[in-house]
Amino acid sequence: MAANRKLLAVAVVCAAAVIGVTGCSSDSGDKDPFDGMSADKIAEKASKASKDAGSFTMKGQMKQNGETSNIEFVVAESGDCKGTMGSAKKGKAEFLSSGKFTYSKGDDKFWEASGGGATAELLKGRWVKRPNKGSKAVCNPDDMFSNKNLKKLKREDDAEVGGAKAAVLTRKKGGETTTFYVAMEGKPYFLKVVNKGSDGPGTVTFSDYGKPVDVKAPPASEVVDPEKLAAGS
Template sequence: MAANRKLLAAAVVCAAAVVGVTGCSSDGDNDPFKGKSADQIAKKAINASKGAGSFKVTGKGEQQGKPMQVDFAVAKSDDCQGKTGSPSTGMGEILVSGKSSYFKGDDKFWKSTGSSALGAKLKGRWMKSPQGQTAKTCDRDQMFESKGLKGLERGDDAEIDGKKTAVLTKKDGGQTVTYHVALDGKPYFLEIDKKGGNDPVKLNFSDYGKPVVVKAPAADEVVEQDDLKKLMGS
């Protein structure tokens, strides 16, 4: 179970490193954030992003020195599904539906985590556990949380995929985190790029408010925790 929890935690950290934020320059009267501080801009972005209900997040980075990719879709209900890992260390799939969460890894993943025996017992099936044990993997309150983060500065505006953004930066020692907030329409977070320091990551957010449907795996594709303990002989 430790491998499951570690990977889920890594996914949460990757996504939550995302928006713990709390910048001013633009084209004069066309700036929707004119006169607002960095803290105020970030607060608007947090409220808008959380309030959208559903969204997608993709990105690449490092976790404890190893490459990591993230590709998640989060539903309004807090259900979610996605993949995390890398071609070199293997990929794991995560699915949260209702009060349960499910995890499935490929052979390379189980081998890279020293859990080949577990992977062999699962045989490609989903491992099920109560959602509470996964630290609320898809909880937007954790993803878009900004307690204690201050001192951002606003730099020159930019574009992400053709969309104009306000650019907020936070420097802490050798680490710089750059946040892109949409200037047109609702002030959603569009990109967060953390460079320097430990666990660099670049995440892109999209499809805010678009429906996300998550279905639990079929019963014959799932191994319950009690059954898994029996399979592992404990």
């Protein structure tokens, strides 16, 4: 079942690649709310604002080993989260992290890719429960919007993301380029991040900051105990 956790980790890493100090409102119109700020300072403000929003939605695609995976998650202020991941080759799965546990439920193709046909039949319509590692929530906003890697950025020409004006910041390291889009109206949230030239290129968009998110563990009757799986029951 390592594949389940690896896929979830991809979403977290994808969001963590994006990522920095006071969430403040900006004026609308043609005025540049970041006038006079360095690119690093803009990223710092975006990290703080995005983290302080508490909850958000993230959608995106990542490519690994030539295969594209789609992800869509909603994250609660507590760090609990739920969503879907999948690819044409390996199938689709739902993931849910609540409290100290993460749950996954995949379609037949997903479980067949993970453990074969017998596993797919055994887990059809059921959730597999796994304990989370460490003391932090899987989708902890502090980790997802950490600004520790937001250094030596360069501001490029402004652009639009979904009709919203955004400041564009780039970071180049070797052959890899990461581009961050920061909202220029309202609070300076991260709107999108694009990674190119890496082993796992991808794009993630962020929306619905501050919108309430309710994440509940699935009913016990629909959950499979991993120890019983090992025993073949």
